[in-house]
Amino acid sequence: MQTPSRQPSFSQGEGRRRGIISLTPLIDVVFILLVFFMLSSSFLEWRAITVATTGSSTTGSGERSRESLLLSVSDVTIRLNGEQISIRELIPLLQRQMEADPTLFIQVMPIGETRLQSVVKLLDQFKLAGITRFRLIRDGNWSTPPAGVAGS
Structure with a gap:
């Protein structure tokens, strides 16, 4: 008698x-x-x-120089030479004035407790619009640092 050969099967789990x-x-x-x-x-x-950057925002007579515009920036408003203006009106106006007078500088002055991010957003929009001639100036109220802040 022959012994049956045992083959592994997959179903048996061996x-x-x-x-x-x-x-x-x-x-x-x-x-x-x-x-x-x-x-x-x-x-x-x-x-x-x-x-x-500039050392001073005014000339010797106390008036701004003719070749610059003063742009006062806060978190909620933008003022061009003292008049409130929206950013949509500001960019085309500045582009036209820069084309008319290539020596024109825009003096950007953050006022009061303006957050840095507001100023940076404005400067980014200037750069995107091709406006590269601007200066960042200090607010007159910054002449002395606040109490507890070291600096010159």
Whole structure:
């Protein structure tokens, strides 16, 4: 009599068993990496803004020089030579005046407690419009630093 040959069958589950791989440690590592990169990353775009500075915003007689415009900037308003103006009106007006007088400078003066971000947004819009001749000047109220602030 012949002995029947035994052949492995897939349905019988014989042979080497496969171990179950748990995904929990992998998910933990991914979340730890995610948290690490979120905490160590900066979501702000850092870039330099080139700004011409002046020693004084006035001439010897106390009046502004004729080749410059004074743009007073606060968080809520923009004033061109003392008159309130919207940003939509300001950019085309400045472009026309810069084309008419290439030596014209715009003196940008943040007033009061203006946040830096408001000024930077305005300067970015100037740059996008091709207006590159501007100076950042100090508010007259900045002559002495606030109490507790070191500086000259």
